Amino acid sequence: MELTLNVNGREWRGDVPGRLILADLLRDRLHLTGTHLGCEQGVCGACTVLVDGEAVRSCLMLALQADGCSIRTVESLAPDGQLSRIQAAFLRHRALQCGFCTPGFLMSITELLDSGQRYNREELAEMLSGNVCRCTGYEPILDAVLECQD
Amino acid sequence: MATWGLHAYRARDLTQHDWRTEAGGTVKPAPFEYHRPGSLAEALEVIGRYGDELKPLAGGQSLIPMLAMRLARPSHLMDLQRVAELRRVVREGNVLRVGAMVRHRDMERTAEVPSVVATAIPHIGHFQIRNRGTVGGSLAHMDPAAEWPALSLLLGCSVVAVSTRGSRRIPADDFAIGPLMTALEPDELMTELLVPLPEGGGGFAEVERRSGDFALVGAGCQDGTVVVFGAGPRPQRLAMTEQFIKAGGAPGPELENIAALEIVARGDIHASAEYRRRTGATLVNRVVRQSRTHVEGT
Numbered sequence: 001m002e003l004t005l006n007v008n009g010r011e012w013r014g015d016v017p018g019r020l021i022l023a024d025l026l027r028d029r030l031h032l033t034g035t036h037l038g039c040e041q042g043v044c045g046a047c048t049v050l051v052d053g054e055a056v057r058s059c060l061m062l063a064l065q066a067d068g069c070s071i072r073t074v075e076s077l078a079p080d081g082q083l084s085r086i087q088a089a090f091l092r093h094r095a096l097q098c099g100f101c102t103p104g105f106l107m108s109i110t111e112l113l114d115s116g117q118r119y120n121r122e123e124l125a126e127m128l129s130g131n132v133c134r135c136t137g138y139e140p141i142l143d144a145v146l147e148c149q150d
Numbered sequence: 151m152a153t154w155g156l157h158a159y160r161a162r163d164l165t166q167h168d169w170r171t172e173a174g175g176t177v178k179p180a181p182f183e184y185h186r187p188g189s190l191a192e193a194l195e196v197i198g199r200y201g202d203e204l205k206p207l208a209g210g211q212s213l214i215p216m217l218a219m220r221l222a223r224p225s226h227l228m229d230l231q232r233v234a235e236l237r238r239v240v241r242e243g244n245v246l247r248v249g250a251m252v253r254h255r256d257m258e259r260t261a262e263v264p265s266v267v268a269t270a271i272p273h274i275g276h277f278q279i280r281n282r283g284t285v286g287g288s289l290a291h292m293d294p295a296a297e298w299p300a301l302s303l304l305l306g307c308s309v310v311a312v313s314t315r316g317s318r319r320i321p322a323d324d325f326a327i328g329p330l331m332t333a334l335e336p337d338e339l340m341t342e343l344l345v346p347l348p349e350g351g352g353g354f355a356e357v358e359r360r361s362g363d364f365a366l367v368g369a370g371c372q373d374g375t376v377v378v379f380g381a382g383p384r385p386q387r388l389a390m391t392e393q394f395i396k397a398g399g400a401p402g403p404e405l406e407n408i409a410a411l412e413i414v415a416r417g418d419i420h421a422s423a424e425y426r427r428r429t430g431a432t433l434v435n436r437v438v439r440q441s442r443t444h445v446e447g448t
Contacts, residue, residue, distance in 0.1 A: 001184060017181075018182060018183070019177050019179040019181060019182060019184075021178060021179075021218060024176050024178070028176060040218060041215040041219065042214075042215055042279070045276070045278065048278055051281075054255075055277070055278045055281060056278055056281050056282050057278055057279070057282075059214075059215075059218070060210055060214045060215065060282065061210060061214065061282065062207075062210065062229070064184060064186070064229065065207075065210065065229060065231060108278060126361050127276075127277060129276060129360060129361040129362050130275070130276025130277065130278050130279065130362055
């Protein structure tokens with residue numbers, strides 16, 4: 001079926017099977033491999049992208065469900081190779097080790113930061129519980145987000 | 151009646167996957183014909199034609215992983231995203247009519263929702279799940295640990311089921327048959343949940359291993375009605391506990407013991423039946439107390 005998306009500010013049109021999952025479209029056909037696939041069943045959050053500004057799990061959506069939507073992947077954060085504020089904060093606070101979960105965290109955090117709402121440490125821990133990180137213990141990630149809310 | 155394997159989407163065994171590559175990418179679900187009706191009339195016509203060979207797709211937060219793991223293999227999939235009639239929230243007197251495709255996130259932002267619903271919504275998955283998951287999808291999926299089936303029973307809601315044959319209202323108690331089983335007929339589509347707006351405040355609590363996980367057990371109380379969920383095969387009203395409260399009984403060890411007696415609990419890998427019964431009773435006591443605090447506080 002015909003599918004039209006805006007991905008990271010550029011229009012993409014293509015013919016896709018109904019059963020193609022959004023995460024696989026992004027990785028296999030658009031070669032946006034920054035979106036990581038961990039559990040592929042909605043648990044780990046590594047595949048989080050923004051659909052019309054809202055953080056969703058791209059493994060839990062058919063590509064066709066995003067027809068006509070604007071998608072942002074982690075690649076949109078540093079279009080000219082300059083780290084964004086949150087990416088720089090991640091680096092500074094050592095908020096990643098292996099980095100597998102990082103794209104998902106960055107996109108979930110992007111929705112939170114873009115909302116303009118401020119969260120305290122406890123609230124952020126709750127909001128980020130949908131992204132699984134097995135390296136950092138979350139504390140440096142919370143530090144990085146708190147810094148970017150200022 | 152639609153039925154799928156219990157908690158099937160939690161399965162970790164991916165060995166039975168038949169990973170097939172089509173031009174330009176991996177596809178996980180088994181083949182199906184994709185339908186995207188643009189109106190309710192069209193949707194009813196499609197579901198009427200294919201019946202139990204068809205699965206309606208709402209937000210997909212449970213169905214998509216089941217498709218991806220091929221635990222669900224419908225021949226036809228009907229994506230409801232373009233059916234605008236299903237996205238409305240309308241207040242009519244003391245009833246909130248919630249369209250089946252209204253997302254948990256939309257309800258989080260709806261001022262009219264009863265306070266007990268507002269308390270329960272943050273327990274539904276994580277915010278990324280609430281951005282996609284829908285009220286109707288949660289009800290139709292009927293996970294015994296899910297919040298909407300429990301809230302529906304607690305508030306005395308009805309499900310509006312429509313087919314080309316006509317429309318009917320199904321009380322929440324009749325709608326929930328068992329795990330992943332509802333009273334919907336194969337040609338029926340859930341269009342709305344009718345939520346009677348309660349007078350006072352209520353209480354809601356659940357125990358989960360981590361924030362956002364499925365409830366091991368949960369409980370709610372509203373205007374003398376007491377519901378426990380996640381313990382047995384479907385949300386359960388606690389008649390004896392309700393009677394105790396009606397007769398003037400107060401929260402305390404006695405109430406907790408009565409609740410523990412009547413809670414139907416099953417054990418699994420996540421928690422034993424005994425754990426669910428005792429913890430459920432403790433939660434019941436807590437939510438009854440919460441609902442009283444609301445009443446006295448206002």
